[in-house]
Amino acid sequence: MKRHEKYDVIIVGAGIIGLATAYYSTRAGLKTLILDRGKAASGTTAAAAGMLGVQVELQSRTPLYPLANESRRLYEHLEHELMERTGTSLGRTVSGAIKPAFSSEEWKKLEKIEEWQAAAGESVQRLTASELYDELPRLTAGAKGALYFQEEAHVEPAQTAHAFQQAAVLQGAELKTHTEVTSLYREAGSCRGVLTADGTCFYGEQVVLATGPDPLTSSVHMDVLPIEGMKGEAVRVQGKRPLVTKTLYHQHFYFVPKPNGETLIGATSKASRERTTTVEGIGEVLHRAEQLVPEVAEAEITKMWAGVRPQTNDDLPLIGPHPAIPGCWLCCGHGRNGILLAPASGKELVTAIITRNTSALTAFDPGRGSKVEYHSQ
Ligand SMILES: Cc1cc2nc3c(=O)[nH]c(=O)nc-3n(C[C@H](O)[C@H](O)[C@H](O)COP(=O)(O)OP(=O)(O)OC[C@H]3O[C@@H](n4cnc5c(N)ncnc54)[C@H](O)[C@@H]3O)c2cc1C
Known part of the structure; x- marks a missing residue:
C-alpha cells in the first residue's frame, strides 16, 4: 500500500460543495487535500441553473432558510473576494x-x-x-x-466552482483529479484517511464526504439518512x-x-x-x-x-459528523439548492470541525434517521 503525508482534512468530491468546503478549510489554515474520481465540478454542479433561489425555492420557513440566507450574504462578499484572489468572476447577476x-x-x-x-x-x-x-x-x-x-440572484455554477477551486489551491489545498476513493481508512474504529482505487492510502485527521448524489460505500452510508x-x-x-x-x-x-x-x-x-x-x-x-x-x-x-x-426525503442536506464513525463528516444531499447552499455549508462545516461544536447544524445532522419533520417543497 502506497502511503502519503498526513492532512488535517481530506475532502472526497470536488463539486461545488467540496470546493467551497476546501476554500473555508484552507482559509482557516487547515492542510487540505481534495480528491475527485473525475474532473473537478464535472458532476451535478455542471448541470445546475445557478439560481440563488432563497425566496423562490422556499415555500415556508424551514431550517433551510437560515442556511440559505447566510449563503446569500456570503455570495455578496465572495463575488468580490474570489474575483480579487483568482480573477475569476462568479457571473453573479x-x-x-x-x-x-x-x-x-x-x-x-x-x-x-x-x-x-x-x-x-x-x-x-x-x-x-x-x-x-x-x-x-x-x-x-x-x-x-x-x-x-x-433581490434574487443567480451565478454561473461552473465559474463559481472554479473560483472556489482556484482560491483553495492558492491558499495551499492540493487537488487530485481522476482519483477514486473506494473506502475510508480506519484505525480502531475511527476514520484516519481514505483508500483509493490504485491502492494508495491518504492519511487525514478528518475526512469530509462531499460526493453529491453518490454514496461512498453502502456500509459508510448505513447509519445516515439516505440520499x-x-x-x-x-x-x-x-x-x-x-x-x-x-x-x-x-x-x-x-x-x-x-x-x-x-x-x-x-x-x-x-x-x-x-x-x-x-x-x-x-x-x-x-x-x-x-x-x-x-x-x-x-x-x-x-x-x-x-x-x-x-435528494434527501426531508429536503434538508446532511452536514455534520458521521453518527458512527469518528473523524468522518458529511456535506452532501443538497438537492435542488446546492449552488445556493455551498458557501454556508462549507463554512459551517469547517467551523464545526475546528470547534467540535455542531449546535448550528442540528437540523442537518446526518444521523437524524428517516424521520420526516420538515417539508419545504
Ligand atoms: C437540472 C438541475 C438544475 C439545478 N439548478 C440549481 C440551481 O439553480 N440552484 C442551486 O442551488 N442548485 C441547483 N441544482 C442542484 C445543484 O446542482 C446540486 O445541489 C449541487 O451541484 C450538488 O453539488 P455537490 O458538490 O454535492 O455534488 P457534485 O457536483 O455531483 O459533486 C460531487 C463530486 O464527487 C465526486 N465523487 C463521487 N464519488 C466519489 C468517489 N468515490 N471518489 C472521488 N470522487 C467522488 C464526483 O465525481 C463529483 O465531482 C440543480 C441540479 C440540476 C440537476
Missing part, C-alpha cells in the same frame, strides 16, 4: 425573480409565501396582472398577478429577442436570463440516477416552456443536458 399565479389556488399559496417572507424581513412585492405583463411581456396570457423578489438521485434535464436557448429579463419561476419550473443573452430553462424532476439526456425529458422541458412563454418555440436550442440532484 441580481436579476430579480417573479412567481406568477394563474389560479386563485396558486394566488393563495403566494399569499402564504408573502406572509412568512415579509415577517422574516425579505423584500417581496405584489404585482398586479398588468404590472406583471409590463415586466414579462412574453409570459403566456391568463396570469392573475405575481410576487416579485427583487436518492433526482434526475433533472434542462436546456439553454437563444431567442431572437430576450424571452425574460427577470427569472420566471412557476411550479419548480424556471426561465433564467443569463448574462450572454441566452435563457436557461428547466428542469424536470424524476427519481433516477441515470445521467442521459432523453427525448422524453427534453420534450417535457420544451412542452412546459412553450406553455409558459409561447415565443420560446422560435428560439434556437444551444445546449441540453441532464444531471442528478442529491
Whole structure:
C-alpha cells in the first residue's frame, strides 16, 4: 500500500460543495487535500441553473432558510473576494425573480409565501396582472398577478466552482483529479484517511464526504439518512429577442436570463440516477416552456443536458459528523439548492470541525434517521 503525508482534512468530491468546503478549510489554515474520481465540478454542479433561489425555492420557513440566507450574504462578499484572489468572476447577476399565479389556488399559496417572507424581513412585492405583463411581456396570457423578489440572484455554477477551486489551491489545498476513493481508512474504529482505487492510502485527521448524489460505500452510508438521485434535464436557448429579463419561476419550473443573452430553462424532476439526456425529458422541458412563454418555440436550442440532484426525503442536506464513525463528516444531499447552499455549508462545516461544536447544524445532522419533520417543497 502506497502511503502519503498526513492532512488535517481530506475532502472526497470536488463539486461545488467540496470546493467551497476546501476554500473555508484552507482559509482557516487547515492542510487540505481534495480528491475527485473525475474532473473537478464535472458532476451535478455542471448541470445546475445557478439560481440563488432563497425566496423562490422556499415555500415556508424551514431550517433551510437560515442556511440559505447566510449563503446569500456570503455570495455578496465572495463575488468580490474570489474575483480579487483568482480573477475569476462568479457571473453573479441580481436579476430579480417573479412567481406568477394563474389560479386563485396558486394566488393563495403566494399569499402564504408573502406572509412568512415579509415577517422574516425579505423584500417581496405584489404585482398586479398588468404590472406583471409590463415586466414579462412574453409570459403566456391568463396570469392573475405575481410576487416579485427583487433581490434574487443567480451565478454561473461552473465559474463559481472554479473560483472556489482556484482560491483553495492558492491558499495551499492540493487537488487530485481522476482519483477514486473506494473506502475510508480506519484505525480502531475511527476514520484516519481514505483508500483509493490504485491502492494508495491518504492519511487525514478528518475526512469530509462531499460526493453529491453518490454514496461512498453502502456500509459508510448505513447509519445516515439516505440520499436518492433526482434526475433533472434542462436546456439553454437563444431567442431572437430576450424571452425574460427577470427569472420566471412557476411550479419548480424556471426561465433564467443569463448574462450572454441566452435563457436557461428547466428542469424536470424524476427519481433516477441515470445521467442521459432523453427525448422524453427534453420534450417535457420544451412542452412546459412553450406553455409558459409561447415565443420560446422560435428560439434556437444551444445546449441540453441532464444531471442528478442529491435528494434527501426531508429536503434538508446532511452536514455534520458521521453518527458512527469518528473523524468522518458529511456535506452532501443538497438537492435542488446546492449552488445556493455551498458557501454556508462549507463554512459551517469547517467551523464545526475546528470547534467540535455542531449546535448550528442540528437540523442537518446526518444521523437524524428517516424521520420526516420538515417539508419545504
Ligand atoms: C437540472 C438541475 C438544475 C439545478 N439548478 C440549481 C440551481 O439553480 N440552484 C442551486 O442551488 N442548485 C441547483 N441544482 C442542484 C445543484 O446542482 C446540486 O445541489 C449541487 O451541484 C450538488 O453539488 P455537490 O458538490 O454535492 O455534488 P457534485 O457536483 O455531483 O459533486 C460531487 C463530486 O464527487 C465526486 N465523487 C463521487 N464519488 C466519489 C468517489 N468515490 N471518489 C472521488 N470522487 C467522488 C464526483 O465525481 C463529483 O465531482 C440543480 C441540479 C440540476 C440537476
